[in-house]
Amino acid sequence: MSALVIDSLTVVFGAFQALDSLSLAVDSGEVRAVIGPNGAGKTTLLDAITGITRPKSGRILLGDTQDLTTLSEARIARAGVRRKFQKPSVFPALTVRENLSLGCGPECPARERAARVAATLTETGLEARADALAGSLAHGEKQWLEIGMVLASEPRVILLDEPVAGLSDAETERTIELIGALRRPDRAILVIEHDMAFVEAVADRVTVLHEGRTLFEGGMAGARADARVIEVFLGR
Template structure:
C-alpha cells in the first residue's frame, strides 16, 4: 500500500491491556504516522514496551483497536504475520547471534520469514548481498562485516540489530531503548542513524529515557504514565507540561 506523508501507519483506539488484573495500558488512543519519528517516553513500568508488544502481536489487548494503515486489524494476527506486513521491532535487550559474523547476522535476518529448512538451504542472492552492503553502510559497520558479532562494542551490537531490521526495509520501525548503555559518542551516532531512517513511507517509533537524544530525533513525543497517555506534543511542549515534569522529567 502506498503511504503519503502524515497518513496514519498505526491507529490505536481505546486500548486496554491487563496482566492478571493489573492494568498495563488503559484506554490508550494514538496515531503513529508515516514520515514521522515518534518518541514514547515515561517512567519505568508506564507501559511503553507493552505498547510495542501489542503492535507486534506479542501481547493481546483485552479490548480496543490496533490497525495498520487503518485497514489491517493487527489484534487478529500473530507475530510472524505482523512482521511480514513490514513492522520491524528492536527489543530492549540486543539479540544478535554473537558466534556468527556481522554479515552472517544480516544474512540470517534477510532470509527470516521463510521456513527454517529453506533458510538453511538457500543461498544469499546477489541483490540480497547488495542490500546487506547498503545496510552495513547505513549502520556504520561497512568495515566490520567479517568480524565476529560478539567482538563488537555494545553500541555496534545495537546498530547491528537495527541493521537486522533494515534488511527487510520495514515501513514501521519500533525501537525499544536503542541508546541504553551507549557512550555519548555512540548515542550521537545513533541519533544520526535514526534521523536517517526518516522517510515519507516509513513510521519510526522510539522508546527512550535519554531526553537529550529524544529532543534531537523526535518530531512528536507521547508521554505514558501508569498505562495512560499523559500528554503529546513537541519536545518543548512536553518539557514544559507541568504534569509531565511532575511524574517524569522532574525526578
C-alpha cells in the same frame, strides 16, 4: 496518512492494567518517541503491536486499514512491522553480515539479499566489521547491528526500545544520525528512550505515557513545560 494506529488498546496482566484504553497514531514519515517513567507501559505497547502480548480490547492498525490485532508475530513482521528489543538480541556466533542476512527475512529473494546486506552495512557504518562475529562487537556496535537487522527487511514501521541505553555520548550522537537516515516518507519510526537529549534530537513528537495512559502528546518543548509531565516524570 497514519502508518500505525493504536485504537483504545487495553492490556491486562491478571488484575493489573498495563495499558488503559490507549490511543495514538504515528504518521508516515514521522519519528515518534514514547517516553515516561519505569513501568508506564512502553515496552508493553511494543509487545502488543508485535503480537507478543494480546490486548484485552482495542485495535492495532497498519496504515489506517490493515488490522494487526489478532495476527501472529510472524505475520505482523511480514506485514512490515519490525522491532529492536530493549536488550540487544543479535546472534553472537554469526558474523555481522550473516546477522544482517537473517534480518532480511526468509521471504527476501536471494538476488536482493546481498544488495540489501551491503546497503545496510553502509547505513549502519559497520562495513569494516562485516566479517566479525557479532559476539565480539562493542555494545554500541551491537545496537547498530540490531537496528541494521530491522532495516534489512525494509520495514514500514520500525519500533526501537531504548536504542541508546548504555551508549557513550559519541555512540549516542552516531545513533541520532543513524535514525535520521532511516526516515522515509513511507515509513514510521516509534522509539522508546529515557535519554531526553536524544529524544529531543530525533523525535518530531513525543507521547508521554503514565500508568498505561497518555499524559501528553506534542513537541518536546511542550512536554518540558507541562506541569503534569514534570510532576510524574521529567521533574524526578
